[in-house]
Amino acid sequence: MDSVFGPEPGKCKGYPGHEIAEMALVRLYDVTGDEKYLKLSKFFIDERGTRHKADYYDPNFVIGGEADGENANVDDMYRHDLYYFDLEDHPDQKIRGHEDEERHVYHQSNKPVRELTEAAGHAVRAVYLYSGMADVARLTDDEELYEACRRLWDNMVNKRMYITGGIGSTHVGEAFSFDYDLPNDTDYAETCASIGLVFFARRMLQISPDSRYADVMERALYNGALSGMALDGKSFFYVNPLEVNPKACALDERKKHVKPVRQKWFGCACCPPNIARLISSIGEYAYTESEDTLYIHQYIGADFTTGTGADISMKSSFPWEGDVSIAVRGVPEGYKLALRIPDWCLGTYEMTGADDMDKDMKHGYLYISGAWGEERKIDINFPMDIRLIASSDDVREDFGRVAVTRGPIVYCMEEQDNGAELYRLAVDSERFAAQSHVEMYDIGSVPCRIIYIPGVERCGYANTDLTIDIANSPRGKLETGRMSTQLYSDYKPLHSEPKTLKFIPYYMWANRGENEMSVWVDVK
Amino acid sequence: MDSVFGPEPGKCKGYPGHEIAEMALVRLYDVTGDEKYLKLSKFFIDERGTRHKADYYDPNFVIGGEADGENANVDDMYRHDLYYFDLEDHPDQKIRGHEDEERHVYHQSNKPVRELTEAAGHAVRAVYLYSGMADVARLTDDEELYEACRRLWDNMVNKRMYITGGIGSTHVGEAFSFDYDLPNDTDYAETCASIGLVFFARRMLQISPDSRYADVMERALYNGALSGMALDGKSFFYVNPLEVNPKACALDERKKHVKPVRQKWFGCACCPPNIARLISSIGEYAYTESEDTLYIHQYIGADFTTGTGADISMKSSFPWEGDVSIAVRGVPEGYKLALRIPDWCLGTYEMTGADDMDKDMKHGYLYISGAWGEERKIDINFPMDIRLIASSDDVREDFGRVAVTRGPIVYCMEEQDNGAELYRLAVDSERFAAQSHVEMYDIGSVPCRIIYIPGVERCGYANTDLTIDIANSPRGKLETGRMSTQLYSDYKPLHSEPKTLKFIPYYMWANRGENEMSVWVDVK
Numbered sequence A, B: 001m002d003s004v005f006g007p008e009p010g011k012c013k014g015y016p017g018h019e020i021a022e023m024a025l026v027r028l029y030d031v032t033g034d035e036k037y038l039k040l041s042k043f044f045i046d047e048r049g050t051r052h053k054a055d056y057y058d059p060n061f062v063i064g065g066e067a068d069g070e071n072a073n074v075d076d077m078y079r080h081d082l083y084y085f086d087l088e089d090h091p092d093q094k095i096r097g098h099e100d101e102e103r104h105v106y107h108q109s110n111k112p113v114r115e116l117t118e119a120a121g122h123a124v125r126a127v128y129l130y131s132g133m134a135d136v137a138r139l140t141d142d143e144e145l146y147e148a149c150r151r152l153w154d155n156m157v158n159k160r161m162y163i164t165g166g167i168g169s170t171h172v173g174e175a176f177s178f179d180y181d182l183p184n185d186t187d188y189a190e191t192c193a194s195i196g197l198v199f200f201a202r203r204m205l206q207i208s209p210d211s212r213y214a215d216v217m218e219r220a221l222y223n224g225a226l227s228g229m230a231l232d233g234k235s236f237f238y239v240n241p242l243e244v245n246p247k248a249c250a251l252d253e254r255k256k257h258v259k260p261v262r263q264k265w266f267g268c269a270c271c272p273p274n275i276a277r278l279i280s281s282i283g284e285y286a287y288t289e290s291e292d293t294l295y296i297h298q299y300i301g302a303d304f305t306t307g308t309g310a311d312i313s314m315k316s317s318f319p320w321e322g323d324v325s326i327a328v329r330g331v332p333e334g335y336k337l338a339l340r341i342p343d344w345c346l347g348t349y350e351m352t353g354a355d356d357m358d359k360d361m362k363h364g365y366l367y368i369s370g371a372w373g374e375e376r377k378i379d380i381n382f383p384m385d386i387r388l389i390a391s392s393d394d395v396r397e398d399f400g401r402v403a404v405t406r407g408p409i410v411y412c413m414e415e416q417d418n419g420a421e422l423y424r425l426a427v428d429s430e431r432f433a434a435q436s437h438v439e440m441y442d443i444g445s446v447p448c449r450i451i452y453i454p455g456v457e458r459c460g461y462a463n464t465d466l467t468i469d470i471a472n473s474p475r476g477k478l479e480t481g482r483m484s485t486q487l488y489s490d491y492k493p494l495h496s497e498p499k500t501l502k503f504i505p506y507y508m509w510a511n512r513g514e515n516e517m518s519v520w521v522d523v524k
Helices: A021-032 A035-047 A070-079 A098-106 A123-140 A143-159 A191-207 A211-228 A246-251 A271-280 A429-435 B021-032 B035-047 B070-079 B098-106 B123-140 B143-159 B191-207 B211-228 B246-251 B271-280 B429-435
Strands: A014-016 A082-084 A287-289 A293-296 A302-305 A311-316 A323-329 A336-340 A350-352 A358-362 A365-369 A375-381 A386-391 A401-406 A409-414 A425-427 A437-443 A446-459 A488-490 A495-505 A521-523 B014-016 B082-084 B287-289 B293-296 B302-305 B311-316 B323-329 B336-340 B350-352 B358-362 B365-369 B375-381 B386-391 B401-406 B409-414 B425-427 B437-443 B446-459 B488-490 B495-505 B521-523
Touching: A014 A035, A021 A035, A021 A123, A035 A123, A123 A143, A123 A191, A143 A191, A143 A211, A191 A211, A191 A271, A191 A287, A211 A271, A211 A336, A211 A409, A401 A446, A409 A446, A425 A495, A429 A446, A437 A495, B014 B035, B021 B035, B021 B123, B035 B123, B123 B143, B123 B191, B143 B191, B143 B211, B191 B211, B191 B271, B191 B287, B211 B271, B211 B336, B211 B409, B401 B446, B409 B446, B425 B495, B429 B446, B437 B495
Parallel strands: A293 A336, A425 A521, B293 B336, B425 B521
Antiparallel strands: A014 A082, A287 A293, A302 A311, A311 A323, A323 A375, A336 A365, A350 A375, A358 A365, A386 A401, A386 B488, A401 A409, A401 A521, A409 A495, A425 A446, A437 A446, A446 A495, A488 B386, B014 B082, B287 B293, B302 B311, B311 B323, B323 B375, B336 B365, B350 B375, B358 B365, B386 B401, B401 B409, B401 B521, B409 B495, B425 B446, B437 B446, B446 B495
16 A cells, blocks of 8 residues: 555555545554554545545546546446545546535545544544544644544534434435434444444543543443344344334335344445454453553453553443452552543442542543552442433434433333333333332343333324214214314323333344334433 | 227237326316227226236337337336336236335336225325326226225325325335324425325315315315415425424435425426416316205305306405305205315304205205295304314324414414424413414415414523533542533423414415424424
8 A cells, every 4th residue: 555655756645435544554553663654544644635625536546447437437436435636637627516525525535634623424434534533643743633533523422423322313325414413213323333433432542531532432332332233143233223113114215224123244244343343352442551550441341461560350240230349469659540430420439449549530530549559459339320311402303302321321112111102102200210220131141231210101192083984974963073084183182101111221122023112212 | 199008909008107197088088078088097097007916017118219128118118107018918028026016106006006005106196096096986987996096095194194285205206105104304295296185185076075075175275285386476395394494404315305495496397387277277176066066165265157057156264264255146946055164163163144044964064955045145154263283193203292273274383483493392282272362464475364372492401511621621539420422411301481482374484584394393
């Protein structure tokens, strides 16, 4: 790649159509120490979107193919997701119109990446690019590039992310759409996009340890990414909806991308190996280390040795209970343990075994330092309360509704547990605090925690009394209340019957066959 | 057409891809009395869908074109919306698969039309076909065909029709989707489809005068069809949504078919002339006449002479007020006036001038007969109360919501009158009866009635207190309530402020510029 692309005369001024080489080149640089890989990554990032103001497609270059006429060639480049711009060679070509603008947004090439302000275009490509940008920003101390990463992060997690850590609101281009547009039943939220969000979070943590990155990483890990795989590891979701009516998936062309059960494989099978890769490298996300600090981002059990030679052994009951036990041996004085305080515990936790240590809270991490002694065991409990979560008012689809969470887990209702027509159900917020409870449960022989919450089943206008057999009904002088359609009739207040609602972990949905599912639920 | 198509040997066994010839041939038969036109219409109807079990496309015939290879030809036939099947000539061709099944549903050719049970496929084509079927059923006393029309009518108006009389829930194929699938912001509800529904209703009325047809005709006329044209007659809607967020129309590929303001013209400009034709022939829909009865289906002012030589003069304040005055002169004894009692007045009305006449209520019509005298004036008032209407529970999109109607008019809220984010508003059902009122109003200098209804504006979680500048905030030992995203936070009950909601007639929406609109509104 380095022999073909680059800023030097004679080399192509191109960059990948589907970003990922940027990250890969940095990893290659990490392994080899050869700076040319880092430089090439930076070149791809700097070059991206720079020629947009007078852009066109060069018909004379396709990797792995020969030019065979302009149109065929452009198509071919798109088909292979490889294209580049070269202004100097063809200054007379016309600027293309709107369609190209959309294509550029899709490819994150509508502007130089430092000028991007919104998470946009194909969601997976976007977070792969942002991850590469963060890598390069970190390794080259590029403050401007880091600022772009922060802007894109903020826009994404504050305006364009599902509560599950899913991203990509529309199947059109598998893409981000616009601020606060978070439809639950037509979303895309590709498994790979949540995985890419985990990549991006880790890289932001490497630059600046701040729990807001690790909180979102956890959200995506346990929910939007993990839901991509069945409990038996044998089938997968590409698209991760937050609300499903299987009948609509089957009949509705607009929801054909939403599958009500996991699939064995896909034509473009990126998600299954991607989730396998993520899970098998989970340690890289749970822990990072600087010169004098071990960061614990995720409370995932592990035994390992730090760069300073200290032995760390962590056990936890995550994600089902909040107790964590960290045994350390041989930690040198001056070395710190930085424990992420998860946002969902709202700052309340209990800790034993570190009373004599110095503790400092910074950017959501509790830094513990002091005299470690030969051995030490620190026990912590992060309380996992059942919470009802609301969206920002700006999210139309969730207005007046809640999602149930506990610890890092987002919950959902399934038809199997609650009957069909889940939209009739509502949480009873007044009885919630007193009557909700957690139970142990098995789904597909996998133990988990499920949640029971007091609610109601609502029923409105009943059709039956208006189902008149027009031809045979006895008719009086005047018929009252006769409707020309059974669909519409005078409003009467909804009738509510108490019903206990059962919630299961979102990532476990559709493991008991095809049925309705919903994360968001009305509130009575 | 008769020389090319027909059951006779040597003639093509085809039928129109886009139905309408069926109706047109019956009109030609009406004018000319030549039975061959009626027979050809019946042939098109009887032939439709009969070859489906072993169907294929005949490559050797295209009207207005030459065969140039099978595939090109099939494409060409689709392009021209003309195709037909001819089993005998090509018994060896293979049965095509699923894609063709969808095409057949789109074209209402998946079954012989007498076997159809659901309103399906392209909505305009469908109601044009059903109209032709009703014509032929009436003229040939075909009870089986009439039963099919009734079945299709019932399915359509009881399960697949918007409260506006709009039909066609999806832009995919401009088509019906499935029972109770009535999304408000992605619907199609083509103007031509509501017009076609009016055609169908009139033809059903000709067979069997029943107000349920005229009620739906009125619904479609004053709402789903009329909304297709601007008040100044200079711009048009093809698609008639029941809820619009202009920002979403601009940014959301999934809603690109929904225009937030009427357009000057369309590439396929069927709707503008169709609505002009409907309005200029409105008398044919308002009144029909049998040998001894004048049916008044719609209370639209008119002066005319009946087949028996009676002079009829009707004035009314419809659709704004329910007073109607019918002056008759020279009505022979034995002749009846049949007045439709609209479903929205629930059987309550006041009538003067007919106390001495015989009155009989049948199928929603009040039949008046007796000694008419030389002249007579009958005054009626149908009370137009403000009503809150609910959908059947089965319509997920409208569950817990209401639409406002008064007389034949369906109302809506616009941003111009109620501010943006209409989804925050809710009708206060407890104060509704006491505090709602009607006012005279002008929209684009067109007088109308608007409705004020007591309601609330709701506000949930306010973002502001969580907008922490992470880098600069003073941080204590423990930060409480810190969130990693501003999108999601602990649920608090929605806060409601009283607000009077202003509703305008749905058909008048988007006559004051681009803005949000919604027919359905939450109920507090």
